[in-house]
Amino acid sequence: MRRFIPDTFADHLESRPGTLKLAGRTGITWRGFWTGIFLSFFLAIGAPYANTAMHATFMAWDFNTPGAIFLFLVLIGLLNVLFKVAARNGVWALGMAVVALGAYLAYYLPQEQFDVLDPGWWLASFLVVSALINLGAVLRGGSLALNRADLVLVYVMLLMVSALCTMGMSQQLLPIIAAFFYYATPQNQWEEKLRALFPEYAILVDDGEDNRAFFEGGEIPYGAWVEPLVWWAVFLSALYVVMVSLAVILRRQWMDRERLAYPITQVGRAMVQGEGQGLLNRFFTSRAMWYGCAIPLFFGSLKALHHYEPALPAFNLSWGMPYVGSQVLQLRIIFALIGFSYLINTSISAGLWVFQLIAKAESEALILMGVISKQKFVYGIAGQPYLAYQGGGALIAMVLVGLWVGREHIGGVFRKAFGGGRDVDDGDEITTYRSAVCGLLIGFGVMVGWLWLMGVHLWVAAVFIGLALLIFIGISRVVAEAGLAAVRSPMIAPDLMIQGLGANLVGTSGVFNLSLAYIWCADIRIFVMALLVNGLKLIEDLDRRSRRLVLWGVYLAILIGAIGSCWMVLQMAYRHGGINLVGWLFKGGPSTVYN
Known part of the structure; x- marks a missing residue:
């Protein structure tokens, strides 16, 4: 029998050292x-x-992160x-710098x-700037070219x-x-019913003119936004x-002990190892x-051209198919999801279909039996609250069982954090277990204290x-x-607290403040922890020093992403008027919070 190593595994073995030498460098460098x-800044403002x-494709809407993948392809391909x-010699570097600077000046200098x-x-x-920096580096015997470790850092930051x-x-x-002051009307009675519930601290924006400029265009009143x-x-x-800390604490349990597949990470790994x-x-x-x-590029280009020239054909890629009673199966061809689905285990992909059909049948059975809830949800399984409770409970149960299964590892992490656990090695993590546990506990305390200051019972x-963190852990586990x-929680934490425990128990001020939590835990289609959990899969081949540098890259990217994107959203809203931008994000979603 002929013995050989499969090509895929051979490629993996070849790239196992991971930090391939490039111009005498290994590990993460300043170039990365x-x-x-x-x-990171370009994606923060560009998305x-x-x-x-442009009203174009959403570049950072779900866990498929098309914006990050596109920029990474531009980086490695161009x-x-x-x-x-x-890097071959100074003449090439000088030529590239001259061409880049000349083209830049020729295009921008004539503009007023x-x-x-x-x-x-x-x-x-x-x-x-990069061409000029590269010229200096080449003259000193280096270059701005990135090695694999640098590429891992860039991808995780994106x-x-x-x-x-x-x-x-x-x-x-x-x-x-x-939104509160702009959309408040005598009809919805927000002023009469909700104004008294405001915390004494200014967590909502009030420019004195109902924030009209934000939604209709005008000058930016920076002072109203600061506090x-x-x-x-x-x-x-x-x-x-807290999310970064949880990702560190759970990494070894999920990656080394339970051997989760991390299918989404295969895209980034393939690009880095290439x-x-x-x-x-x-x-x-x-x-x-x-x-x-080529296939999605063809259909996408045809659709775009159809908008400019209606005579050109366009293919309908979504259908509705009757299933059981009033239940309809929505069928859509989404090429990005088809691509990622190729990486999914067949038993999981089959299970998605089977349980979707079962859920539809269960929903119809409840309707036929007259078991209909009067509760109204906007997020999760909005159309059938009983299924939302069922799915939310199942998600939380899955997380609790998973934490119990990993109790030995988690116990070791906490022992290591508090001075014991000498047998526990955290040298291959992006930070020490002590830092991770302290980050988790302090961050948790800050969030609880923040809500308490705003009027929520302790x-x-x-x-x-x-509860919110359990849901974040659950979704992160599903993605990994x-x-x-593309995945969302069947029920969100604010609804589970308010509807599950009852508004009287939570308190009127608590209901108002937990509704504001829609900002960070309602339509959670994408969040830091799930993406970092997948990103940490890519650091397997990095040396210990590089792994610790990844943590700085993570926090730096979070800072850049937050500041850059908020700056761009503010600028676009005040320049064009928020109501002229994305309808759901500037009208439908904000109104839901206060209704």
């Missing part, structure tokens, strides 16, 4: 941080610009290739003014920004905290520290990749934060194990 910082100014070419909100200007400026730049934070936070954004920055910073000594990344030599790229705040690129 330089590129990661800019691309909200795309879906507001920018890194140019830096490798320029340029738009600082234009992502294209930021990209062009980065290319010019994932972090994706979790914040649109749906995950900025386009939820800013419209919601500005609310500072308060929310405190809470959200604590939340992200980087070698050659000029072109091996990822671009795959025929299957180009075939997979025990309600603690239970609510714990099943590889679902």
